Amino acid sequence: MVVLLYDFQDIIEESSKLNHFTLPTHKETNLKLEYKNIDDFVNLSTNSSVIEPPLPFAASDVFFANISHHRRLTAVDNSCKDVYEVTFDIQGSNFNFRPGDTIAIIPHNTGQDVNLITDRLNLGTQLNVPYKLSCINSTKGAKVPANIPVESTLSHVLRYCVDLRSVVKKLFLLALSRYTKNENEKRILEYLCSKEGSVAYNTHILNHGVCILDIFTMFKSCKPPIEVLLSNLPKLLPRPYSIINTNKQNRNELKICFSVITLNNRKGLTTGWLEELISNDLNIYKQMENLSICGNHDKKVPIYLRKNLLGFSLPVNNENPLVMVGPGTGIAPYIGFLEERQIIKDKYPETKLGYAWLFFGCRDPLLDFIYEQELNNFIENGTLNKLSTAFSRVSGDGAKYIQDALIENGEDLIKLIEDGASIYVAGDLKNMAVQIKETIIKCFMTHDNKTEEEAKKILCAMQNEKRYIMDSWN
Ligand SMILES: Cc1cc2nc3c(=O)[nH]c(=O)nc-3n(C[C@H](O)[C@H](O)[C@H](O)COP(=O)(O)OP(=O)(O)OC[C@H]3O[C@@H](n4cnc5c(N)ncnc54)[C@H](O)[C@@H]3O)c2cc1C
Numbered sequence: 143m144v145v146l147l148y149d150f151q152d153i154i155e156e157s158s159k160l161n162h163f164t165l166p167t168h169k170e171t172n173l174k175l176e177y178k179n180i181d182d183f184v185n186l187s188t189n190s191s192v193i194e195p196p197l198p199f200a201a202s203d204v205f206f207a208n209i210s211h212h213r214r215l216t217a218v219d220n221s222c223k224d225v226y227e228v229t230f231d232i233q234g235s236n237f238n239f240r241p242g243d244t245i246a247i248i249p250h251n252t253g254q255d256v257n258l259i260t261d262r263l264n265l266g267t268q269l270n271v272p273y274k275l276s277c278i279n280s281t282k283g284a285k286v287p288a289n290i291p292v293e294s295t296l297s298h299v300l301r302y303c304v305d306l307r308s309v310v311k312k313l314f315l316l317a318l319s320r321y322t323k324n325e326n327e328k329r330i331l332e333y334l335c336s337k338e339g340s341v342a343y344n345t346h347i348l349n350h351g352v353c354i355l356d357i358f359t360m361f362k363s364c365k366p367p368i369e370v371l372l373s374n375l376p377k378l379l380p381r382p383y384s385i386i387n388t389n390k391q392n393r394n395e396l397k398i399c400f401s402v403i404t405l406n407n408r409k410g411l412t413t414g415w416l417e418e419l420i421s422n423d424l425n426i427y428k429q430m431e432n433l434s435i436c437g438n439h440d441k442k443v444p445i446y447l448r449k450n451l452l453g454f455s456l457p458v459n460n461e462n463p464l465v466m467v468g469p470g471t472g473i474a475p476y477i478g479f480l481e482e483r484q485i486i487k488d489k490y491p492e493t494k495l496g497y498a499w500l501f502f503g504c505r506d507p508l509l510d511f512i513y514e515q516e517l518n519n520f521i522e523n524g525t526l527n528k529l530s531t532a533f534s535r536v537s538g539d540g541a542k543y544i545q546d547a548l549i550e551n552g553e554d555l556i557k558l559i560e561d562g563a564s565i566y567v568a569g570d571l572k573n574m575a576v577q578i579k580e581t582i583i584k585c586f587m588t589h590d591n592k593t594e595e596e597a598k599k600i601l602c603a604m605q606n607e608k609r610y611i612m613d614s615w616n
């Protein structure tokens with residue numbers, strides 16, 4: 143656990159200087175949960191395979207897919223992330239996708255996380271008892287949260303319906319403080335959601351991604367009724383992943399790659415689960431030297447296709463030049479772009495394809511240069527015209543970010559944009575995507591004598607024309 147209670151020493155000191163905290167208005171939970179006899183139910187929702195609609199951005203039904211292949215893409219080394227590629231067998235799904243599309247994976251909470259909650263709230267004996275959930279006061283249109291079935295069991299709700307890893311909001315902390323017996327712990331929780339503690343909230347909660355699991359681990363006397371959790375925990379949402387392959391070669395395969403997130407000593411819900419699914423296979427086949435092994439197991443992953451609302455796809459006109467920017471797993475959608483171009487090239491050799499330029503960044507070419515072999519092949523056969531790389535953790539003064547590679551190639555980049563190139567940016571939105579935009583603005587100012595305002599206008603116009611497209615997230 144990264145954040146420990148003793149880390150709150152500064153808060154104890156800061157808050158002890160104050161007699162009074164300015165707290166947000168506390169609202170008691172309006173939910174009432176009653177355990178019932180099974181005969182009282184008409185519509186009991188406890189089936190794990192029933193995925194409650196609406197599914198965000200769904201462009202298909204949910205399909206339970208087997209992982210048919212998997213391989214590790216990075217070295218086994220603490221200096222880089224664990225990145226894997228998995229292939230889903232989608233035979234029978236009717237999935238029709240194009241390069242640039244994404245799927246969503248529907249995760250579920252781990253048994254360990256659910257146990258932490260149920261142990262703290264002493265819910266063990268009630269977990270599988272059917273309940274009915276209602277509002278104590280139904281005036282002013284109060285409703286049971288849409289993500290929680292009115293009739294179900296807590297074991298179903300805690301496993302499939304609520305996000306136990308989401309960062310705790312201030313009102314949630316306030317509600318929790320009302321059910322925290324230890325005075326020190328209560329004071330810390332109150333301070334964190336007060337006006338005076340807003341900096342402390344950002345540093346201790348937001349920046350560390352502290353969730354209810356962390357709160358229960360750190361604040362031993364915090365023991366709210368389950369209704370407080372059901373009122374405050376957001377819906378457990380599906381996680382999007384870029385599709386790597388084109389379906390023109392094999393309609394029954396869909397590939398993604400993912401890097402395993404680790405936060406507060408916990409693996410990401412989806413990436414940790416996928417890694418566990420393939421690790422089970424790895425244990426069975428650990429004798430095999432080649433990590434790119436095939437295995438069939440029953441553990442199916444619920445996936446669906448997402449709408450490509452941003453228009454992150456190849457230009458309609460094959461002759462348009464492309465600039466693709468994607469550090470780390472941000473490269474994923476471009477492998478599909480390039481596979482599709484290669485198919486066009488092989489099938490219709492007379493087709494004129496626009497210039498394709500890829501900017502890729504990773505830490506060290508020996509550790510995490512994912513898809514290096516594939517990119518070299520694309521370069522060799524002329525599907526990709528130029529590959530510019532940036533390695534951030536190599537020794538000497540060669541270490542750089544993808545933005546540096548853009549600056550170094552600024553003149554040619556601006557020429558290509560003026561020739562009608564479309565720019566694609568995939569990856570982290572908060573830092574990388576913002577900085578890439580600033581970098582291209584700088585390139586316009588340096589190589590095309592534009593003012594900052596003019597350069598911004600050009601990029602804005604490109605965005606409106608869907609010639610500057612970001613598939614980014616944070
Ligand atoms: C359009 C789109 C396409 C995407 N494509 C891919 C893809 O191809 N490959 C891929 O690996 N991911 C991709 N992502 C990210 C992916 O959807 C998940 O967010 C990511 O895999 C983490 O999911 P998780 O359930 O494992 O982690 P969670 O359990 O959701 O993560 C736990 C906590 O970790 C924090 N966190 C999440 N992601 C990161 C991060 N990258 N760095 C630091 N902290 C983080 C959050 O605060 C979160 O609360 C994409 C996202 C979008 C929106």
Ligand SMILES: NC(=O)c1ccc[n+]([C@@H]2O[C@H](COP(=O)([O-])OP(=O)(O)OC[C@H]3O[C@@H](n4cnc5c(N)ncnc54)[C@H](OP(=O)(O)O)[C@@H]3O)[C@@H](O)[C@H]2O)c1
Pocket residue numbers: 223384401469470471472473474475503504505506532533534535543544545568569570573574577613614615
């Ligand atoms: N379509 C999509 O939206 C999409 C698709 C796939 C992946 N993703 C997301 O894209 C991100 C890439 O993640 P990853 O884990 O694969 O990458 P990563 O391994 O963390 O990073 C790849 C490289 O980018 C560098 N980097 C870090 N911050 C940067 C910045 N602000 N600007 C430019 N480069 C930066 C890293 O350098 P250092 O580590 O040395 O700082 C490293 O060299 C993830 O957040 C992933 O989930 C999005």
